[in-house]
Amino acid sequence: MVMVLQRGMAPGQFMSGQPQKPFLSQEPVKAQKRDSIFSITSNFWKSKKEIPPTEAEPEAEAEPVTEEQVRTWDVTTSNCTANPNFTQIDWFKGLEPNFQQFLLYRHCRYFPMLINHPEKCSGAVDLLIVVKSIITQHDRREAIRRTWGEEKEMGGKKIKTLFLLGTAAKEEERANYQKLLDYENFIYGDILQWDFLDSFFNLTLKEVHFLKWLNIYCDNVRYVFKGDDDVFVSPRNILEFLKDQKQEDLLVGDVLYKARPIRKKENKYYIPSALYNKSTYPPYVGGGGFLMDGPLAKKLHKASETLELYPIDDVFLGMCLDVPGSWLPRDRRVSRLHLPLREGRVHVPKGEGLQGNPSGRCVVHSLF
Secondary structure (H helix, E strand, O other): OEEEOOOOOOOOOOOOOOOOOOOOOOHHHHOOOHHHHHHHHHHHHOOHHHOOOOOOOOOOOOOOOOOOOOOOOOOOOOOOOOOHHHOOOHHHHOOOHHHHHHHHOOOOOOOOEEEOOHHHHOOOEEEEEEEEOOOOOHHHHHHHHHOOOOOEEEOOEEEEEEEEEEEOOOHHHHHHHHHHHHHHHHHHOOEEEEEEEOOOOOHHHHHHHHHHHHHHHOOOEEEEEEEEOOEOOOHHHHHHHHOOOOOOOOEEEEEEOOOOOEOOOOOOOEOOOOOOOOOOOOOEEEEEEEEEEHHHHHHHHHHHOOOOOOOOHHHHHHHHHOOOOOOOOHHHHOOOOEOOEEOOEEOOOOOOOHHHOHHHOEEEOEOO
8 A cells, every 4th residue: 555654844935775776777778888878868969950850759640639638738838917806805915925926827727848758658557656846856856767766567567657847946047957857858758847837836736737648648547656756655565555456446545534724824834714714625645645546537637627726736636536526426435545654654454455564565755
């Protein structure tokens, strides 16, 4: 099971045991001699006109767009302006600047893709590992690639990995870090990037962008593990847990019930009553990661499009699960696994898989 140990670190402000593998350890590079490696990577610095087209990049044929499903990322421009309707409302004037900015631009839902890899979902994918990251934390992405996030087949099951990013929050970092990210993507080909700023409130944008992307490109993904870049996961144990699963719409993680919105302004997760006036949130999966059924992710995409964006991404996903028809009948929604913390370990009811062996659990914990 996916076990979550809480971490104290929170994302930045809005708008603001295994031996290491050698660098460049991906398969296409392994077979190359040192001179050849630099020959390959040096092509990155050439203009696109100088690099000949390859068979791996055929020109996509135009397909008819249906109401049921868009077949390619269809957002190509960012023409987002502030919603002026809020500016004359008294309660809006009393909000903190970051919440004012969130509300002014909340209707700006989708942004253009800067880096895309639809080929990640070609063929059947048994487990798609999706990691939220920011442009400056290339060291974390490298550590994940070399350890638990390595792409491979395990017991005949195909594992693929992707990192989700926006753009650098600080303008002075944007150009240099973007060039480095382009090079990183040239080497590994595992980056999805959209043209919005990476910030705390924009984590929900990252959530809805990924759900839309999955809905467009990934018809044959069986399961998705979605987590942060400061956790450690055992894909082997996830696959072991999934081996005997027959349940549809599976969602596994650290489920929080009847969590209350935080009203203390000094807390990073503070939410004013004007934005959410209920006393509790719907059940949602918190912590560093969760596992879900591929078809459920598509249902969540459909549900997400009926809701206004919310500043806390984990809670927003719970709101999607609470949309009628998005998941299960209400009387069955609380039957999902709840994995509570107990003295730094996770207690799992007897008989819940992996034969009661604590070392065999799928553990997500603080890594950095």
